[in-house]
Amino acid sequence: MLLSDMKAGQTGVISALPDNDSFSVRLMDLGFCPGEKVECLNVALMKSPVLYRVKGTNIALRKCDARKIGVIL
DSSP states (O other), X not given: OBGXXXXXXXXXXXXXXXXXXXXXXXXXXXXXXXXXXXXXXXXXXXXXXXXXXXXXXXXXXXHHHHTTOEEEX
């Protein structure tokens, strides 16, 4: 499943990130690391951005960026 497929209130564990590039490094800096728990908090009216909680921090990601992250519910 992809992070972008999560609905508000769902919790999962990050399973995959994009191949080693600057975007995946930035995601890891924000706390989106494999094995970390992630919760979908809120989806905007236009479906993007989406608010997630990782490591106790709320982070909004565009839907197109969330499609690059694998999650296990």
